[in-house]
Amino acid sequence: MSKHAAIESEDVAAERSTRAAEMVDQLTRWRDDFPTPGVRFADLTPVFADAEGFRAVVDCLAGCAPDADLVAGIDARGFLLGAGVAATLGTGVLAVRKAGKLPPPVINREYSLEYGTAALEIPADGVDLRGRRILLLDDVLATGGTLAAAAGLFHQAGAEVVAAAVVLELTFLNGRDRQGDYPLTSIVRI
Template sequence: MNSLKKVLRTIPDFPKPGIQFQDISPLLQDPIYFKNTILTLQKHHQNDAIDIIAGIESRGFIFGSALAYALGCGTVLIRKPNKLPGTVYQQSYDLEYGTDALEIQTDAFQPHQRVLLIDDVLATGGTVSAAQQIIQSHFDVQLIGATFLLEIIPLEGRRRLNDLPVHSLIQIP
């Protein structure tokens, strides 16, 4: 996926000084790169017997929906607070300066489903760790792994996910 790395942009000091933001917009704007990204993810996960993909807000929705379509499975949304109708479970997590939370509808999964988490970037692992916790705390499902478009290796996000298998298409050293 070295060619994929070329289409991504690094935006310095966004959203705040010191952050090197990895912008996936050029990938989404190019139908060939976007299609090849989804096909590569599909090939990687085609034998995982995934029942449903849980996309993390908001760019996880984009990749999760497209991958779910390619694999012929369903998708659910893990969102920021007050964005989902009905009854939800909530999981708080710490940020560098404060806290945030994720929510998922209480009827998001059927018992014993095989679930794959997906998001665009694995950085510190805080958001995906909260997603992992909310699923494992409230549902009788098998969380089979987490997949990402890119992973920022020095931030060691994998460490927060314990033994959850992690796949990323691009690793940023």
Template structure:
């Protein structure tokens, strides 16, 4: 029996109907993270993809992007940049507002998080409308980063986020689409 890691990861993603509101199906990656085999496969896929990319940093978006982004950074021997929700970082920050599927929010980054020209992988767990990753990309660009790709575990292409990100010229990689 042949196994397909991407398929195994996809089968581990839990779908929760009508959460956080009626008509929305939440895609929950916690079962992927709870199982050491699927968690390792997930990280190994990303590490294999980026190990030859000559990156300087991995930037992960609050909060699930922290989980996978920090592990990927560790495995690639790179630094990690947290992109946080507004008001969560203790040092001087720059921020960017964006629209969510169900409202508006803001993300921030430390002003000294990246140096001019550094090559950065931007990662989050999911691309829906693309607002969070677009805002994070704008923040990194404002600080002089060269964001090489926006990556995620899950893409929800019907919501158009990955298309919007690609339209900015930023390549997108997602492991699994719903």
């Protein structure tokens, strides 16, 4: 699929989404009490390490915004997804980094976590983001702070988030409620 591909049928899109969800369900490795007691960690590493699983996920995510002109992946697993989706769409990719990982000047946005605060950054120069149509990607949507903060960075830079997508959404944490008016796709919702 490229960003110049013809519009596909709903049946083809549904089939692609179903295949990706099956692969994620089959390959995700779950670990209880990691990284802290009471947390159940969804490790997507086996999904990304499997050629068929990774391709299914990338194709599904690329279908979320075939008209995007830049893909942004959130630190760190979003980098893997972003690169694959950007290559599929024929666009560039931008890494949304954790604070302190990019040289200045940067645009910085702090956000709340269940256990404190964190911050994300994108370059303030070197990449003109004004008017760009962004597909924003992350691996997991939990409480929603990370994805919302990243979207805020692009808004601040003058870009438009045309869609956001994640591999896995933990619906019981209500992270979707913190998102903007852009379409949000989850391959698997738990």
